[in-house]
């Protein structure tokens with residue numbers, strides 16, 4: 001069964017296309033192991049031709065952990081864990097059209113997100129993914145030592161006000177959280193930069209002018225193309241990314257065309273920093 005699965009990297013640092021697996025079929029422990037291990041190695045996995053019902057999509061997500069409910073977006077009553085990604089000629093914004101790690105404003109941000117796009121524009125609507133391991137590792141030793149001492153503030157209000165408004169708030173208010181600027185991945189033990197344009201507003205230990213300058217430097221650094229790959233969607237493509245060590249940016253270059261899909265998001269743990277690699 002697992003011998004049919006082929007994992008083909010799409011760049012040296014991030015992304016792999018996976019062939020020979022049907023995500024709608026209940027997974028054996030062996031298939032789960034292959035996919036989980038490929039995700040840990042490549043950070044985002046891409047699959048083609050995956051026609052999934054909501055139930056199949058939710059079931060696939062649940063194999064990786066409890067499901068996350070979005071803190072601010074409107075929810076389907078029957079399937080609150082399905083996050084609808086939709087663009088057409090009437091919308092004023094699309095989900096994720098700036099660099100971000102999903103819902104980093106939660107105290108326990110999502111571990112992973114599984115997006116299936118059903119309807120695609122003729123051209124455009126690609127998504128960029130960035131490795132935050134590569135972004136961290138490209139910094140000098142001095143900068144790395146400085147950053148591991150810092151705490152970043154992530155505010156849902158910054159991202160969600162003006163997009164979702166306040167009428168669908170999961171917790172009665174916009175979430176806000178403080179996380180280490182460098183986080184240790186709980187499975188791989190690698191260190192990843194954990195600040196993003198969507199949610200990060202500054203650093204607790206710094207003066208505002210210092211904080212603004214550092215944030216601006218880090219966001220520009222994370223946007224360097226050598227940390228990235230770019231995914232061209234087709235109808236029924238799926239991307240599964242690890243939010244603990246990546247960021248992504250959905251490009252809205254196809255207005256007024258329609259792009260439509262569904263995301264299932266897997267709950268994660270509280271980010272932490274540990275200096276020595278895991279055993």
Ligand code: SIN
Pocket residue numbers: 085095096097113115126127248249250251263
């Ligand atoms: C998102 O941020 O989950 C949306 C990504 C996309 O639409 O490609």
